[in-house]
Amino acid sequence: MKKYSHLSLTERELISFYKAQGKSINDIGRLLYRSASTISRELKRNAPPVHKNYYIGYRAHIRAKTRISNSHKKPKLKNDLIRDYVDKKINLGWSPEQISGRLWLDHSGHSISYEAIYQYIYKEQRELIRAS
Numbered sequence: 001m002k003k004y005s006h007l008s009l010t011e012r013e014l015i016s017f018y019k020a021q022g023k024s025i026n027d028i029g030r031l032l033y034r035s036a037s038t039i040s041r042e043l044k045r046n047a048p049p050v051h052k053n054y055y056i057g058y059r060a061h062i063r064a065k066t067r068i069s070n071s072h073k074k075p076k077l078k079n080d081l082i083r084d085y086v087d088k089k090i091n092l093g094w095s096p097e098q099i100s101g102r103l104w105l106d107h108s109g110h111s112i113s114y115e116a117i118y119q120y121i122y123k124e125q126r127e128l129i130r131a132s
Helices: 009-020 025-032 036-046 057-071 080-091 096-106 114-123
Strands: none
Touching: 009 025, 009 036, 009 057, 025 036, 036 057, 080 096, 080 114, 096 114
């Protein structure tokens, strides 16, 4: 049994070529030595959102690579309540240390480190730098 590997740019270009020739998903899978479900999933995930039947290999490859890189980025402040609290307090002139210390008292059961607040500001909400 073949070990799983992501589709390459060449394979995506070939999918595009074979699809334009009118080949079926099963035929494309056989030609690329991939399962039909892999080809079907690729066409569903990486075809343009507007025209599902219009598949371009290099654009699909860019979409796939973008999805992979974004999948490993976790938001610093996952909870909307905490995010709103931090935004509000930063705009009032509070420091991340003050926000971190006070959050537990204002919203029992919720906590965030001041370092996570700094990362949130510098990576996700750069406009809050003026306020901090």
